[in-house]
Amino acid sequence: MPILTALSEAVGHTPLVRLRSLEAEAPGVQILAKVDWFNPGGSVKDRAALGIVQELVARGILTRGGTRALLDSTSGNTGVAYAWIGASLGLKVALVMPENVSAARKQLAARFGAEIIFSDAQEQSDGAIRLARKLSKEQPDRYVYADQYSNLNNPGAHEKTTAEELWAETGGALTHFVAGLGTTGTVMGTGRGLKGKNPGITIIAVEPDDPFHALEGLKHLPSSIVPPIYRESGHDRKLLVSTDDGWDMADRLIRDEGLLAGHSAGAAAMGALRIAKELSSSGTGGCVACLLPDRADRYLPPPP
Amino acid sequence: MAITVKIPAPLRPLAQNQSEVALEAANTVGAAVDELGKRFPGLKDRLLDDKGGLRRYVNLFRNDEDVRASGGLTTALKDGDRLAIVPAIAGGSR
Numbered sequence: 001m002p003i004l005t006a007l008s009e010a011v012g013h014t015p016l017v018r019l020r021s022l023e024a025e026a027p028g029v030q031i032l033a034k035v036d037w038f039n040p041g042g043s044v045k046d047r048a049a050l051g052i053v054q055e056l057v058a059r060g061i062l063t064r065g066g067t068r069a070l071l072d073s074t075s076g077n078t079g080v081a082y083a084w085i086g087a088s089l090g091l092k093v094a095l096v097m098p099e100n101v102s103a104a105r106k107q108l109a110a111r112f113g114a115e116i117i118f119s120d121a122q123e124q125s126d127g128a129i130r131l132a133r134k135l136s137k138e139q140p141d142r143y144v145y146a147d148q149y150s151n152l153n154n155p156g157a158h159e160k161t162t163a164e165e166l167w168a169e170t171g172g173a174l175t176h177f178v179a180g181l182g183t184t185g186t187v188m189g190t191g192r193g194l195k196g197k198n199p200g201i202t203i204i205a206v207e208p209d210d211p212f213h214a215l216e217g218l219k220h221l222p223s224s225i226v227p228p229i230y231r232e233s234g235h236d237r238k239l240l241v242s243t244d245d246g247w248d249m250a251d252r253l254i255r256d257e258g259l260l261a262g263h264s265a266g267a268a269a270m271g272a273l274r275i276a277k278e279l280s281s282s283g284t285g286g287c288v289a290c291l292l293p294d295r296a297d298r299y300l301p302p303p304p
Numbered sequence: 305m306a307i308t309v310k311i312p313a314p315l316r317p318l319a320q321n322q323s324e325v326a327l328e329a330a331n332t333v334g335a336a337v338d339e340l341g342k343r344f345p346g347l348k349d350r351l352l353d354d355k356g357g358l359r360r361y362v363n364l365f366r367n368d369e370d371v372r373a374s375g376g377l378t379t380a381l382k383d384g385d386r387l388a389i390v391p392a393i394a395g396g397s398r
Contacts, residue, residue, distance in 0.1 A: 100390050121390055122312050122323065211314035212350050214361030223314055243361050 007088050011046045012161040014038040016169045016289070019269065021256035026276035030173075032289040033269065034166065035259065041081040043294035045074075048185050049081035051157030052146050053091065061144055064090035069115065071096070071136050071143035073128035076105035077217060077294055078148055078183075083112035094143060096132040098124055102216070104298055126225045148183050150228035155189030162186065163193020166289055172197070175286040176279075178204040178239075178271040180218045180264045184230040186291055191234050202236045206271040209240035214247075217264040217293055239274060241267040249273070250296060265292035307336060307381050310388040319344045333364060334377030336387055351389065363390040 004010055015038055019031045036044035053070065056062040062070055069092035070082060079095040086093035093114040097106065100121035110116055117135070119128040129149065136145035148154050166174055177194055179186045184205075191203035208215045211223035221230070243263075250266025253259040261269065272290035279286040309325045319325060325343070330336035341348025353359050357377070364371045365388040371379045381387070 122310055122388070124313055126313070210350075211317075212312070213314075220314070223317075243359075247361065 007040050008050055008085055010040050011050050012039070013165060016166070017257075017259075019253070019257055019259075019272075021252070022269065022273045022276065025273065026280035028283070028285040029276040029279045030287045031272055031276050032170070032287065033253075033259065033265075033272075034162070034289060034291045036291055036293055037260075037262075037265075037295040039081075041077070041084045042298065043077035043081065044186060044291060045077040045081040045293075046085070047157045047161055048148060048151075048154040048183070049078055049085055051153040051160070052148065052151050053082065053085050053089070055153045056144060056146065057089070057091070062091050066092065068092065068142060068144050069094040070146050071132055072146040072148055073097070073119070073125065073132035074148070076101045076109075076298070079109040079114065079116075080105060080112075082146070083109040083114040086114065087112040096128045096135070098128050102298060125219070129225060148185070149225075152229065154183055154185035155192065155229050158186050158189025159193035159196075160189075162190040162291070163197070166190070167194065167197045170287055170289065173287045174198075174201055174289055176202045176204060176272075176275050176288040178206060178268055178275060178288060178290040180206045180215070180268050180271075180291075180293065181221060181230075181238075182217045182219055182264070182293075184219075184221075184227050184234070186293075188229055188231065188234040190291070202275075203234070204237045204239055204271060204275060205235040206239050206241050206267050208246075208267070209242045213243045215241070215243055215263050215267050217262075218267060239271045241270050245270050253292075254296065259292065260295045260297060261292055262294040262296050262298055265294065268292060306383060307385045307387055309336060309340065310386065312389050315347060315350060315389065318347045318350070330381055332377065332381060333366065333371050333379040333387065336381060337377065364388070365390055 015035045016032050019033050022031045039046035071094045073096040082093045095114050096117045098121050099118040119131040136143045187205045194201045208218050208220045211220045246263050246267035249270040250261045250263050253261040268290040272288045276288045307327050311319045327339050330339050351362050
């Protein structure tokens with residue numbers, strides 16, 4: 001690897017690894033995991049955040065040492081991504097988070113110098129969205145609303161990076177892509193990019209099975225503010241995964257694969273396993289890739 | 305004896321869209337959950353698992369203290385206590 005000018009150049013090109021303990025349950029099907037916590041900020045969100053920041057810088061809206069701050073609502077990982085990218089590029093960052101976001105993520109974002117604004121925990125991530133909208137409207141000189149939920153550079157980053165990587169790394173053998181729905185940027189962008197390579201690739205979105213769930217980072221769309229970047233036509237299928245199934249699969253990936261998977265990663269892998277079992281029992285075979293957004297240690301309590 | 309229970313947005317449709325519910329005569333967190341279940345069918349199942357324990361991804365806070373640290377469902381409640389049901393932050397709510 002060459003010497004990098006800035007850490008932002010290290011975003012993407014994360015490992016793609018076989019999940020052999022899951023493959024054992026689906027003979028004839030390859031199950032792959034894109035381990036996106038290998039990004040510098042520790043999550044898939046580095047991809048979208050970098051795409052969003054680069055565009056604001058290119059348009060001169062954000063400048064090194066400038067007074068306006070990039071503002072967004074985030075359940076944590078996007079905040080960490082904006083925060084480190086901002087620190088690395090000399091840009092101000094302000095984040096609205098529900099106050100019950102994990103302590104590890106609050107502290108991380110603050111360490112990078114981001115301004116943290118808390119919204120009501122009971123209102124969840126939609127409460128953070130509403131507060132960010134309000135602040136950016138009231139103080140336009142202070143805040144630039146990046147709005148990861150409607151910013152086309154979010155799916156755009158996945159189209160340019162995640163899809164390209166998966167296509168190249170599987171040598172065009174990929175038949176199915178599985179990822180969770182949060183901002184929906186991963187599914188929309190990667191899906192579009194992969195369909196551009198081969199329209200026959202099936203795109204599967206994983207969604208929590210209930211509005212009251214604990215698959216952090218994922219959204220139950222029927223009960224949520226639907227992200228403007230979301231299109232139902234952006235995936236071929238939707239799989240509902242329960243919190244218990246997602247958590248159990250995360251434990252399994254940790255124990256059997258040595259992958260310190262977070263809960264949304266567990267949910268995505270659960271979706272991949274279900275698809276792989278279908279392909280195996282129908283005898284069609286295939287190559288199923290899922291994306292693992294972040295690591296379990298984002299959710300561990302802080303040391304005493 | 306009255307306690308206040310804060311209902312998170314994704315569970316409000318089960319609780320007649322109320323964000324706060326007042327309960328009478330609930331001496332413990334478990335009794336409060338039972339009472340909620342009686343008044344709002346379906347709500348108890350979201351909080352407790354098949355064995356009647358608190359689901360591992362549901363947090364209940366009594367006056368800002370996680371009840372897991374104070375006896376779980378057996379945690380005593382007194383007049384004026386506030387009980388908050390705090391879900392993972394990922395879920396949405398219109």
